[in-house]
Amino acid sequence: MDYRLQVFVTAANRLSFTKAASELYITQPAVSKHIQELEDSYKIKLFDRKGSKISLTQAGEILLKHSRNIFEIYRTIDFDMSILTKERQGSLRLGASTTISQYVISPLLADFHSKLKDIKVNLRNGNTEHIENALINKEIEVGIVEGQSKNPSIKYTAFLKDEIVLVCRTNHPLARKRNISITELETLKFLTREVGSGTLEVIEHSLKKENISLNKLTIEMQLGSTESIKSYLSSSDCVAFMSIHAVNKELKNNELMIIDVDNLAIERYFYIITLQGSQNALTALFIKNLIKHYNLKL
Template sequence: MDFRLKVFYTVANRLSFTKAATELFITQPAISKHIQELEEQYKIKLFERNGSKISLTIAGEALLKHTKSIFEIYREIDFEMGALINEQHGMLRLGASTTISQYIIPPILARFHQKALDIKVNLLNGNTEQIENALLKKEIEIGIVEGQSKNTSIKYTPFLKDELVLVCNTKNCLANKNKINAEDLKAMSFVMREQGSGTLEVIEYALKPFNINLSQLNIEMQLGSTESIKSYLMNSNCVAFISVHAIEKELKNNELTILDVENLVIERFFYIITLHGKVNALSELFIKNISGNHNLKL
């Protein structure tokens, strides 16, 4: 029964019998057989089949919700039973928004792994909106995100202070300009993050005191990651607001430069996010571990 539920859970998340078979290392006919047996047991269809596409029925949605809860309990049992014999093992599902997953989280995960060798971490990467949605759907236990707005169903704990700075390549004529004021921004060409990005949200919030809306800026391109924005800057006369954590190498190599905008300081926190209520033991271990490194008040 447990394996059947695992098969169902994988198919429901992938919405593909083929992808589920590949992930679970079994044949597609075996996948179909397990799903058929579940449908026979509950006497109801779990998936709607439309040619090669499938979708969850109402019954499938209900079973998925319970299956997630069951697997969460199993993960907690495994961790707590191991802790009783001084063995820390289990699977932690972590989500991080793009800037954090690229520049902040890798060394943190490396240090955590050194202390907890038998704990596996599955890292989901996406923008802030996607990570918050994954947490609400219980696809991850912990997220680390950027952003200004707050979802009332989520607990936000400040994790690390960050600053967004205006950047261009060193060959850009703006690089030699001594003073830039907020009004000058309207004459520049920008490359920005996509909608749903926490970075975009923070920029919009910071420009409000100057009565500047994003719609007033000349946004030449919107891209889905900081790396693609940096690469675009190297090959254009655009500017971009980027986290200082993301440009250390480019500043050192004299490829990008920071433009000082008068009276504009864009600071923000990265946040650890969890659902309200008691976190499981494994998540608590991870949070305590990283909060010790960053003096968090949880």
């Protein structure tokens, strides 16, 4: 039954029997067989099938919720029992928003692995909205995100300070000025991240305090990753607000430059997120190491 539930959860997460089979290293007919056996056992359909596409039924949604809870308990049992033998084994599912996963968290994960080699860490990358949803759906145990949103079911702990700066290529016409007034922002062409991005949310919040609406800015393009924005900037006259962590290398290599905006400072914190009232021993250990790595006092 446990393995059938594992197959079911994988298929439910992927919404594809073929992708579930690939992830579990079994055949697609084997996935179908396990799902069929579950449906026969509960006497109800778990998936609606329309050609090659599948979606969860109401029964499937209920089983997915309970299955996630079951596997969360198993992970907690595995880690708690390993502590008794001083082995500290287990698996941790971590989520990080794009800026953090690409530019901040790698040294931390390397440090964590060097201390606890038997803890397997699975890192999920996505924008802040995706990571928060993954936490609420119990697809991860802990996340690190950017942004201003506050979901009441999530505990937010300020973790690391960040600054968002306005950048452009070094041979941009603005390069001679080095700083501009806040009203000049409306004369520029911008690249931004997609809706749901924590960085975009913080920018919009900060500009609003200065009576500037994001809608008043000329947005040439919305792009789905920080790397694509940097690449676009290198061959265009656009500008972009970006995390200082994301452009450190380009600033050092003189590929991008910062344009100061008078009377505008966009600062934020990255946040550690866990579900309210829910933190197992492994999650607590990871957070403790994260705090120690950055010499923080939370």
